[in-house]
Amino acid sequence: GAGVSQSPSNKVTEKGKDVELRCDPISGHTALYWYRQSLGQGLEFLIYFQGNSAPDKSGLPSDRFSAERTGGSVSTLTIQRTQQEDSAVYLCASGEVWANVLTFGAGSRLTVL
């Protein structure tokens, strides 16, 4: 596709449930990033992929959060046993190797009740 695609666009879940958020980057982009944006806040870095490996996971807030990337393309961010403080917009961005431009998706809005 022409841009970064994220799904679902909106997800409402109950506390304690697991959720999966998907990111489909621009074809050929080897670098992929996940960010989180809580209401009224700036963007918080979560994890960086180069190809299928994740050399920087420093932003993952707890071991309930994990992410994987397969085939150097689609990435899935998984949040286990969701908590209310996990409510946020989760944004994905992709770019070419050491590109100066990152393209962001529209985000997945997660609401934990």
Place this chain on the structure above:
Amino acid sequence: DAKTTQPNSMESNEEEPVHLPCNHSTISGTDYIHWYRQLPSQGPEYVIHGLTSNVNNRMASLAIAEDRKSSTLILHRATLRDAAVYYCILRDSGNTGKLIFGQGTTLQVKP
């Protein structure tokens, strides 16, 4: 990670130029200065970037101080569609290239 400082908010009138300042006194020699903006309910959008020289593109201009400790994003004629949060970012000079976002400047454009 190197840090930037921006005003929380600014106002502009439509069709007037806007100068958005950014201070980055701890910038290192290999840090690029990037600007992204985020329109309401959208993901961030790339605006412009530079290293030492001033840069122009179809969206904006970037003026970089000679000592590189500050920079200014210039929108030549603000439109209502330019109302957004503007982020000045020093791109990670390590291996990841990740962007570390601050709070940004919320730009309001008045008709």
